[in-house]
Amino acid sequence: xxxxxxxxxxxxxxxxxxxxxxxxxxxxxxxxxxxxxxxxxxxxxxxxxxxxxxxxxxxxxxxxxxxxxxxxxxxxxxxxxxxxxxxxxxxxxxxxxxxxxxxxxxxxxxxxxxx
Amino acid sequence: xxxxxxxxxxxxxxxxxxxxxxxxxxxxxxxxxxxxxxxxxxxxxxxxxxxxxxxxxxxxxxxxxxxxxxxxxxxxxxxxxxxxxxxxxxxxxxxxxxxxxxxxxxxxxx
Numbered sequence: 001x002x003x004x005x006x007x008x009x010x011x012x013x014x015x016x017x018x019x020x021x022x023x024x025x026x027x028x029x030x031x032x033x034x035x036x037x038x039x040x041x042x043x044x045x046x047x048x049x050x051x052x053x054x055x056x057x058x059x060x061x062x063x064x065x066x067x068x069x070x071x072x073x074x075x076x077x078x079x080x081x082x083x084x085x086x087x088x089x090x091x092x093x094x095x096x097x098x099x100x101x102x103x104x105x106x107x108x109x110x111x112x113x114x115x
Numbered sequence: 116x117x118x119x120x121x122x123x124x125x126x127x128x129x130x131x132x133x134x135x136x137x138x139x140x141x142x143x144x145x146x147x148x149x150x151x152x153x154x155x156x157x158x159x160x161x162x163x164x165x166x167x168x169x170x171x172x173x174x175x176x177x178x179x180x181x182x183x184x185x186x187x188x189x190x191x192x193x194x195x196x197x198x199x200x201x202x203x204x205x206x207x208x209x210x211x212x213x214x215x216x217x218x219x220x221x222x223x224x225x
Contacts, residue, residue: 033213042206045212048212091158091159106159106160108157
């Protein structure tokens with residue numbers, strides 16, 4: 001089966017600019033996660049969707065970050081405006097309710113550099 | 116909310132030796148504990164997991180133990196090989212909500 005797709009793979013922007021990331025989960029996976037992984041740290045959950053509804057967005061900096069999953073499939077994560085501390089890898093993952101809970105399939109990530 | 120600590124942050128072992136990584140969690144409601152391996156520049160991949168109704172699970176050279184009372188769980192890798200070199204993350208979960216530890220960088224020296 002095809003894996004989780006993400007684009008772009010790399011992005012360099014200046015602070016105060018805007019950026020958007022796209023994720024296409026594995027077909028049929030109801031749950032979609034966006035994680036922020038700062039260099040040398042573990043992934044931190046930003047937002048979790050179940051179909052097109054938000055399950056958890058408690059760690060999403062809502063003043064600058066937004067995410068949507070309008071049709072319960074693809075998702076976009078946006079940062080506006082970006083700050084230097086947003087430099088990180090943004091990982092998208094998906095899972096199916098019927099699978100082992102930890103069987104999250106991660107995408108290749110988008111490496112964001114804010115200068 | 117849940118908080119997961121992981122030790123050590125870095126670990127170097129000689130090829131063939133064993134490696135042990137320990138994690139503690141704070142939320143007694145957590146009932147599922149996966150371990151992920153992340154090689155440099157690659158995505159995290161699930162290597163083993165354990166549920167709270169089990170004390171130990173083994174898969175070839177990898178084993179995980181769980182102490183619910185003390186709220187800690189450990190990853191054991193025996194007969195380490197150079198390809199085991201990576202960053203290992205533990206996580207604690209309730210439902211489908213995951214909290215990751217900060218990671219352990221394991222280096223297996225030939």
